[in-house]
Amino acid sequence: MFSLESLAHNIDLGLNNIFPPTVALLSEMVIIGVGVIALFAVLGLVLVFMERKVSAYMQIRKGPNRVGYQGFAQTAADTLKLVLKEGLTPDGADKFLFNLAPFIVMIVAMLLMAPIAFTKGFQIWDINIGVLYISAISSLSVIGILMAGWASNNKYSLIGAMRSGAQIVSYELSAGLAILAMVVLTGSLQISEIVASQQNGWWIFKGHIPAVISFIIFIIAVTAETNRAPFDMAEAESELTAGFHTEYSGMRFAFFFLAEYVNIFIVCAIGATLYFGGWMPFHVGTWEAFNHVMDFIPGVVWFFGKTFGLIFLIMWFRWTFPRLRIDQLLNLEWTYLLPISMFNLLLMTIIAINGWYF
Amino acid sequence: MFIVDYIKDVYNGVTSLLKGMRLTGYYFVHPKEIITQEYPEVKQVLPERFKGEVVMRHNENNEHRCTGCTACELACPNATIKIVTKFDITPDGKKKKALDVFVYHLELCTMCNLCIVACPTDAIKMAQTFEHSVYDRTELTKVLNKPGSKLMDGVE
Numbered sequence: 001m002f003s004l005e006s007l008a009h010n011i012d013l014g015l016n017n018i019f020p021p022t023v024a025l026l027s028e029m030v031i032i033g034v035g036v037i038a039l040f041a042v043l044g045l046v047l048v049f050m051e052r053k054v055s056a057y058m059q060i061r062k063g064p065n066r067v068g069y070q071g072f073a074q075t076a077a078d079t080l081k082l083v084l085k086e087g088l089t090p091d092g093a094d095k096f097l098f099n100l101a102p103f104i105v106m107i108v109a110m111l112l113m114a115p116i117a118f119t120k121g122f123q124i125w126d127i128n129i130g131v132l133y134i135s136a137i138s139s140l141s142v143i144g145i146l147m148a149g150w151a152s153n154n155k156y157s158l159i160g161a162m163r164s165g166a167q168i169v170s171y172e173l174s175a176g177l178a179i180l181a182m183v184v185l186t187g188s189l190q191i192s193e194i195v196a197s198q199q200n201g202w203w204i205f206k207g208h209i210p211a212v213i214s215f216i217i218f219i220i221a222v223t224a225e226t227n228r229a230p231f232d233m234a235e236a237e238s239e240l241t242a243g244f245h246t247e248y249s250g251m252r253f254a255f256f257f258l259a260e261y262v263n264i265f266i267v268c269a270i271g272a273t274l275y276f277g278g279w280m281p282f283h284v285g286t287w288e289a290f291n292h293v294m295d296f297i298p299g300v301v302w303f304f305g306k307t308f309g310l311i312f313l314i315m316w317f318r319w320t321f322p323r324l325r326i327d328q329l330l331n332l333e334w335t336y337l338l339p340i341s342m343f344n345l346l347l348m349t350i351i352a353i354n355g356w357y358f
Numbered sequence: 359m360f361i362v363d364y365i366k367d368v369y370n371g372v373t374s375l376l377k378g379m380r381l382t383g384y385y386f387v388h389p390k391e392i393i394t395q396e397y398p399e400v401k402q403v404l405p406e407r408f409k410g411e412v413v414m415r416h417n418e419n420n421e422h423r424c425t426g427c428t429a430c431e432l433a434c435p436n437a438t439i440k441i442v443t444k445f446d447i448t449p450d451g452k453k454k455k456a457l458d459v460f461v462y463h464l465e466l467c468t469m470c471n472l473c474i475v476a477c478p479t480d481a482i483k484m485a486q487t488f489e490h491s492v493y494d495r496t497e498l499t500k501v502l503n504k505p506g507s508k509l510m511d512g513v514e
Contacts, residue, residue, distance in 0.1 A: 054386070057386045058382040058383075058385050058386050060392050061392065316382065317379075320378045321378065336368065
């Protein structure tokens with residue numbers, strides 16, 4: 001049967017046959033780089049369109065429906081507009097940092113792509129500390145945001161960036177503890193092993209109560225980490241015009257916008273991997289026949305289905321909940337999420353030691 | 359009890375958020391609730407009392423009911439209407455005041471309906487026209503009585 005694993009394997013073999021190993025490795029890197037950029041572009045277009053449609057339907061509107069069939073070409077047209085626009089650099093800005101910041105944000109998003117398993121054996125880099133790598137790299141994106149806010153030489157940008165810094169540093173904690181709870185359960189940091197450990201059922205079912213609590217904390221924390229409403233303190237249209245990217249225009253603005261959506265995709269992919277088995281089909285314990293039927297659906301479909309399900313959940317949050325104030329935001333993290341996630345980690349450890357999971 | 363309040367807080371917060379999500383989720387899966395009107399394709403059904411612009415009623419013989427009394431011009435709060443009168447010679451040789459040009463400035467009109475109320479002969483009415491945009495402002499200055507029209511018999 002055709003699978004992405006054999007495709008990747010054949011490309012690897014073919015390149016190694018033609019070229020010496022170093023050149024083969026380099027050309028593989030180029031292929032992956034191009035592939036990731038293409039995936040980014042497609043994700044940007046699809047997710048922005050999805051967001052606009054989801055928000056419209058939740059607010060009893062129709063959303064974009066003029067450009068192309070049912071508005072499908074709307075985001076492409078918007079991107080074209082952004083490409084054609086002038087990328088201004090303000091006079092008072094720190095030119096170097098101002099121009100560097102959008103690329104930092106994009107590079108961080110690209111780096112996060114590395115350990116994500118799209119299907120069995122189709123993974124850019126199956127590093128043995130995958131989960132640690134993800135939580136380490138994802139906290140770097142705050143540097144790009146702070147850089148943008150500081151270099152803009154604009155009070156709105158600076159306030160937005162500082163808020164974003166406070167927010168990401170705080171929510172990094174409970175996101176980390178939520179992930180740690182799952183690591184305690186799986187006993188591995190490697191993404192492929194975490195997925196493999198869900199062969200007989202996803203962790204959210206197998207880990208029951210603590211896994212569900214951990215998932216809820218994780219989804220709240222990543223919503224905050226990606227700076228999305230109800231935690232969009234960094235942008236805060238109503239009080240800071242556009243927060244840290246107030247001064248950006250044209251393609252550099254588009255990079256921030258794209259990075260936001262790619263980050264959503266990545267955190268949802270990680271959530272899907274940790275709690276919903278990544279590319280692993282829906283398996284129930286020892287029901288051989290049922291599991292076999294589920295195996296016919298390819299892993300890529302499962303992976304993207306779960307990821308887009310979580311993305312939909314995060315969009316649902318955004319278009320339902322009112323925004324928090326910055327003090328309420330930090331209060332939520334430090335007095336509610338952090339104690340709950342610490343308690344949950346303790347509970348999870350007890351359950352893992354005693355083997356009280358399925 | 360602090361801990362009970364804490365748990366109650368969390369519980370109330372979560373349930374109220376879920377209540378909100380249920381509503382938006384309901385809207386998401388029920389597209390028939392959409393209230394958007396796709397304007398140029400689907401024209402809105404205007405209510406009977408909708409006031410679009412002032413028009414003058416003409417019958418099939420190109421006769422109107424305006425005597426040129428300027429009651430509407432006086433009633434208008436912002437000088438939208440300007441009536442120019444002339445003198446007609448009646449068959450028995452008398453001069454009689456009559457309407458020459460009924461000038462109506464749509465760009466000044468607030469659709470307040472006072473001119474229609476003021477008209478003693480019921481000569482003007484509000485039309486249901488909806489799209490008024492033009493490329494030149496002068497196009498909004500209209501002459502309401504049709505060319506060659508005259509006063510209907512029996513209207514004093």
